[in-house]
Every structure is written in structure tokens, then in C-alpha cells.
Amino acid sequence: MLNLRLPTIETDQFILRPIQVEDAKDMFEYAGDAENLQFVWFPRHSGPESSKKSIEDFFLTRVDRGIPEAYCVVIKPEMKMIGTVDVHTVRFGDVGEIGYIINKRYWNRGIVSEAVQILISVMFHHCGFSRIEIQHNAENIGSGRVIEKAGFIKEGTYRKRKYEPELGHRSDYHFYAINLDDKIVEERYSKEHYENTIRTKIRP
Numbered sequence: 001m002l003n004l005r006l007p008t009i010e011t012d013q014f015i016l017r018p019i020q021v022e023d024a025k026d027m028f029e030y031a032g033d034a035e036n037l038q039f040v041w042f043p044r045h046s047g048p049e050s051s052k053k054s055i056e057d058f059f060l061t062r063v064d065r066g067i068p069e070a071y072c073v074v075i076k077p078e079m080k081m082i083g084t085v086d087v088h089t090v091r092f093g094d095v096g097e098i099g100y101i102i103n104k105r106y107w108n109r110g111i112v113s114e115a116v117q118i119l120i121s122v123m124f125h126h127c128g129f130s131r132i133e134i135q136h137n138a139e140n141i142g143s144g145r146v147i148e149k150a151g152f153i154k155e156g157t158y159r160k161r162k163y164e165p166e167l168g169h170r171s172d173y174h175f176y177a178i179n180l181d182d183k184i185v186e187e188r189y190s191k192e193h194y195e196n197t198i199r200t201k202i203r204p
Contacts, residue, residue: 002094003127004063006071007202009118013111014076015203016118018069019059019084024052026081030103038167039140040101059084066090068127073115075106082106085115087123094130096123100146107142116150117188118198120178125194130180137164138172151184152176 008017030036031045031054045051059070070086083102090096098119102112123129134152136143148154155177160170178184 002066002068002090002129004066004068006069006122007126009122009198009201010203011114011118011201012076013109013114014082015074015079016071016085016115017074019055019072019081019086021052021055021060023072023081024048024055026103027051027055030083030101033104036101036104039137039143039164040099041162059086062087068096068123071115071119073102073111075111082111085112085119087119087127087129094128095133096127096129096131097133097135098123099134113146113149116146118201120150121189121194121198124180124185124189125191125198131177133175133177135173135175137162138174139167144174147176150178151188152178153182153184 006018008015025048028045028048028051031051032047034044037044042054045054062069067090068087070084072081073083073085074080075082083100083106085100086098087096088099098116100112100116120132123132134147135158136147138157153176154174156175158173158175161173163170
């Protein structure tokens with residue numbers, strides 16, 4: 001059975017903690033920005049109240065739906081919520097699909113890469129997942145780099161999977177995964193690594 005409650009983790013750059021309603025204003029800063037939403041699957045938010053409703057209806061209902069709490073990224077030292085990195089779908093009991101979005105003001109700083117790699121360790125060794133999946137729009141080269149840097153193995157491409165309003169056409173999506181028994185887990189995401197590295201960053 002999965003552990004759906006997540007620990008708060010602090011690194012030199014940011015804090016990962018479960019999202020809360022009070023994050024709505026910061027969420028709207030990126031969720032209401034068309035450039036930020038070019039490759040995501042949710043519609044543009046119309047205002048902070050729209051973001052608040054999204055948090056209440058989509059994020060805070062996760063545990064009740066058998067999905068782990070959603071992590072948000074709180075940048076230091078501003079202590080501003082700048083995005084989410086989370087499990088949004090659970091299949092077959094122990095397979096989780098993850099996604100992420102970050103405020104464009106904080107792109108290209110290695111924040112997403114670090115957060116995704118922490119999430120992978122938490123999913124395997126705290127939550128109890130056996131497989132982690134992720135996909136990205138084939139035109140989103142930056143996201144592809146984050147995924148490959150994390151050690152995900154490409155398993156295929158969904159051709160013309162989704163119509164992208166911001167792009168005006170249907171896009172291909174590349175699909176990746178890491179299994180608990182993959183070599184990359186032993187090399188970079190082992191139980192020992194989680195205990196000696198990730199757990200030391202957990203805040204009380």
C-alpha cells in the first residue's frame with residue numbers, strides 16, 4: 001500500500017512541501033501566463049480564485065483519490081511558491097506518472113532537475129512505487145533534457161497525441177519510465193542514497 005503523505009524536504013535552493021490553499025496567488029503568477037502554459041495540459045487560470053479552486057479541487061483531493069500529496073517548490077530566500085512537481089496519476093496500484101511546471105522567471109537554474117530527482121527517490125523509498133512514468137511534448141526540448149538528466153529510459157512516442165491550442169496543431173509526445181529494478185536506481189536512487197542523502201534534508 002502506498003504512503004500518500006509526503007515529508008517536507010529542504011535543499012540549498014528550495015523547499016519541497018505539500019501544496020496548500022495559501023499558494024493560490026503565487027500559482028496564478030505562472031498558471032495565468034500563456035508562455036508558461038505552452039506545453040501543459042490544463043487551461044489558463046483566469047485569476048487567483050481560479051488557482052485557489054484548482055488547488056482545492058485538483059491538488060488537495062489527491063490523497064482521497066489514492067494519489068500522493070502534491071509537492072510545490074518554494075524558492076529560497078524569497079519563500080515564494082514557484083511551481084509544482086508531483087505524481088498526478090496512479091495506475092495498477094504502484095505505478096505513478098509525474099509532471100511539473102515552474103514559473104518562467106526561474107527557468108534554467110537547475111531547480112526542476114533537482115526537484116524531479118528528489119521526487120523519484122521519495123516515490124520509490126517513501127511512497128512505495130515500483131515504476132515511475134513521465135511524458136513530454138516532443139517540441140519541448142528543455143523538458144526532454146530534464147527527463148533524460150534524471151535517468152528516465154525512453155520507451156516510445158505517442159504520435160499526434162494531443163491538440164495544442166497554443167501551438168495550433170496536434171503534437172507527438174515522448175514517453176519515459178524508470179522501474180525500481182532498473183540499473184539507474186541502483187546507481188543514483190538506491191535505498192541507501194535515500195537514507196543517507198534525501199532523509200537528511202527532511203524538515204521536522
